[in-house]
Amino acid sequence: MEKVGLFTPIKINTLELKNRMMMSPAFSNSAAPGGFVTDWTLRHYQKRAAAGVGLVMVEHTSVNGYYIHGGNRLQVSTDQHIPGLARLAKVIKDAGAKAGLQIAHSIHGVGLKPEDLPKRVIMEMIQEFIQGARRAYEAGFDVVELHFAHTYTMADMLSRRTNRRLDEYGGDVYGRMRAHQEIILGIREMMGRDVPLFAVISADEFIIGGNTLKQTRIIAQELEKCGIDCLDVTAGVRFDDGGLKGYSDLRGKPTVEYPDGPNVYLAEDIKKYVTIPVITRGKLGNPEFAASVIEQGRADMIAMIRPLLADDKWVKKVQAGRPELIKICMACNNCLYKRRHPDDPIKCMERECAQCLTCLRNCPYHLPFINENGVLEFGNEWCDECGMCAGICPAHVVRFHANPQYDWVADQVAPAVQGLKSKDLRAVVIACASGPYRCDDKFLADGLAHNVALIRVPCPGRVETLQMLCILELGVDGILVAGCRLEENPECKFRHHHPWAARRVARANEILQEVVLTRKVIEEVELTGLQVLELSGLTRDFISRLRAHKEDGGSR
Ligand SMILES: Cc1cc2nc3c(=O)[nH]c(=O)nc-3n(C[C@H](O)[C@H](O)[C@H](O)COP(=O)(O)O)c2cc1C
Ligand code: SF4
Ligand code: SF4
Ligand code: SF4
Structure with a gap:
């Protein structure tokens, strides 16, 4: 049997991918007011499509103009969004990749919980997802991904922690996923069985009282039965206890302290319960490790984003057998947390202090601290110059010679x-x-x-x-x-x-x-x-x- 690797093609429903690598959907903060595609959005995706990923899954795109998460989010909430999205799908496809659109809804963004929603809003939301999917396919996207994960409405509905509804859209895991099933069935009814349809789920929410594999295995099986073609398995990113940078959030965007692929085991587990392909994500920027995930059959595809922000030519360099040329993502999350201005688009910001406090955790005397102006200071008078902070800082901003106190x-x-x-x-x-x-x-x-x-x-x-x-x-x-x-x-x-x-x-x-x-x-x-x-x-x-x-x- 032919050995399966990162560059082995894969067919999912009618979608034929040239390799097993997907640009993981990631909010780029680049939409124009009203959620429209901008030139920056086009360039950002075109560049990564051109560098060789098989599938570019465009970021969280809102199906509703009100229930929307913060930042400059793309929308697919009206037919007016179709022309811009069509340009986006075209640049991705012209660059040689297949194009996907992730569609989402967020009540967290407006401070609501599932039990706050009248049934009418749930019925409307189901229709909005169906219409959003229709618009995405009409715009020329090859695949639609339903965002059922992280801190967005459909994850809130799925989670045993946050879904406190007493009607048929709450209760046990089957009730909590009723809305999801209605969305999938609605899309299938409107678009037919042949359109590729993915769903992203958090296999473990990594939050007290949240879903774990125990619930997610059932959810995965039910989604397959309903007509999902591929499961994109993520983890964590619940903001409802530790918030941004809390444990759940960091499990979804694993930082420097985590090993390679800390969430692969989740996809591997889900794979045992379904027959459809499974994608894994999270800190897969080490090409050798990423290849091993596919070669060992732990997942059918890998998805990554931060490694592609740090080096858009990641795939090209691996394919050329020159992995040593890759600009390695340091997993500092500066791209997300350290934008100079809230309206700046997302890009790699590796050489700026992310205030991740890795230095604090590694300093034997816990000297670094964030001062009242939100700026990192080092408490130099107690420092014994061991260099631990300089050695571990994922952003490389602590330097011996750059520190006037310490040459x-x-x-x-x-x-x-x-x-x-x-x-x-x-x-x-x-x-x-x-x-x-x-x-x-x-x-x-x-x-x-x-x-x-x-x-x-x-x-x-x-x-x-x-x-x-x-x-x-x-x-x-x-x-x-x-x-x-x-x-x-x-x-x-x-x-x-x-x-x-x-x-x-x-x-x-x-x-x-x-x-x-x-x-x-x-x-x-x-x-x-x-x-x-x-x-x-x-x-x-x-x-x-x-x-x-x-x-x-x-x-x-
Ligand atoms: C800046 C940024 C934005 C993200 N936005 C999304 C998103 O819109 N939808 C989604 O499913 N995941 C989103 N994620 C999660 C990523 O897709 C991915 O699962 C996570 O970053 C771990 O993969 P990585 O190690 O390759 O970055 C985002 C991550 C980052 C860093
Ligand atoms: S800012 Fe940090 S986490 Fe983000 S892409 Fe660059 S090196 Fe990776
Ligand atoms: S100096 Fe480095 S390790 Fe310390 S908070 Fe800033 S980025 Fe993190
Ligand atoms: S060099 Fe100073 S601040 Fe840095 S880890 Fe050592 S004692 Fe702490």
């Missing part, structure tokens, strides 16, 4: 170099705190402390090229950067930074060659846990090379 080279490396007894040949070894640095006792025992300054860092990947050059300016003859062998420690929270160590070392040597030196004076080694004690031997060899180099007359 890493001047404050930590220079005194160590000045303390070296040898005036003959001196070197600096920069070692990962949780890896090679553990060799420090052996270093002393082997007498290396005489001419080698061993510097502890949270991750050598965080040491900048410029900093390496500044260390040479202190008068040392060479630098050895010692990191961990990544395969040994796949859980390392700095693993995204780690590959930068080798690249920065290479770049620093390149610069040195361009100006004066012809030989490498900065080297990089990666050690497994068992090899850590070999660091002193490797340092000795490094020093011998430096000495030979010096005697050769190649000094600066």
Whole structure:
């Protein structure tokens, strides 16, 4: 049997996709007043369609002009929206992808709960979904996705936590999904059995009293029976206890602390209960991991958005066999939380502080804090300069040299170099705190402390090229950067930074060659846990090379 992978085509009802990757629907905050498509909307989707995803699922688009979630949302609430949406479907399809439209309704946006809705409003909402789907297909979308998840009306109706209705649209799980079934049957009646129709469900709401797999398995089976062709399985994003950035929200947009694909297990579980294809989402930007999800049959497709915001050419680079060129999404969620102005469209904002407080959680003394003006401060007077915050900040905004209170080279490396007894040949070894640095006792025992300054860092990947050059300016003859062998420690929270160590070392040597030196004076080694004690031997060899180099007359 042919091996199924990310680039294997898939057919869902009449929809033929060239690969298994979907641009996950994501609010772009780009609609014009009234919910109309803008040029920005067109460019945003066209770019990602052109870069190779099989299916572009356009964001949450409201079927009603009043029950609408905040921000500049697209609408499909009137026939006047059809021409703009038709342009959008066309640019996506012309760029080589299939086009989908996610349609939604939000009472949360106007502060209501399911039990507040008169039955008349529910009947109207069902019709609005049916009409919204009709308009989407008329506009040329290949597929419609019904938004039955997160903090929107249909999820409120499905959830055992929020649906407190006493009529036939509430009660047990079957009552709570009656409106959903009526929507699907209505769309099928109007559009026929051949139009591809997806639904997105939260397999686990990750909120006290909310739906878990126990309810969602039944919901998934019933949706399939009703005529849904594919289930897009998401998680969390309920704002009704922790709010934005609460646990439920973060489970849906997993941040830097979560492993790859923390919600794949949910799709995998749902897949056992249905026969239709299942899509999984959430932190799938590591191409190797994403491929494994499909290859191992844990889901039929993957959906992603933040990796495509960080690098719209993600798919192209994976297809070309150049995953190392991908601009990695740091899962900082700055794209969502850190817009400069509420009307700015969504885009990757990786290099701005997201106020995610990851630094606070990782600082041994809990020093960083948000001040009364909403700006992050570091409480520098108590800081012992361990560098944990700089090492973990997903937005890379905490930098040793950018902090006027703390210049890493001047404050930590220079005194160590000045303390070296040898005036003959001196070197600096920069070692990962949780890896090679553990060799420090052996270093002393082997007498290396005489001419080698061993510097502890949270991750050598965080040491900048410029900093390496500044260390040479202190008068040392060479630098050895010692990191961990990544395969040994796949859980390392700095693993995204780690590959930068080798690249920065290479770049620093390149610069040195361009100006004066012809030989490498900065080297990089990666050690497994068992090899850590070999660091002193490797340092000795490094020093011998430096000495030979010096005697050769190649000094600066
Ligand atoms: C800026 C932003 C907007 C989002 N808007 C939607 C949306 O409109 N509809 C939806 O189903 N999910 C939405 N999501 C959730 C994403 O589709 C996706 O499930 C989540 O971000 C996890 O996937 P990722 O790790 O690939 O970003 C949004 C996520 C982000 C970051
Ligand atoms: S802002 Fe952060 S989470 Fe958003 S796309 Fe960029 S790196 Fe990823
Ligand atoms: S400095 Fe970095 S880790 Fe700290 S809150 Fe800002 S983005 Fe988060
Ligand atoms: S350098 Fe260390 S002590 Fe200082 S703020 Fe960062 S994590 Fe906290």
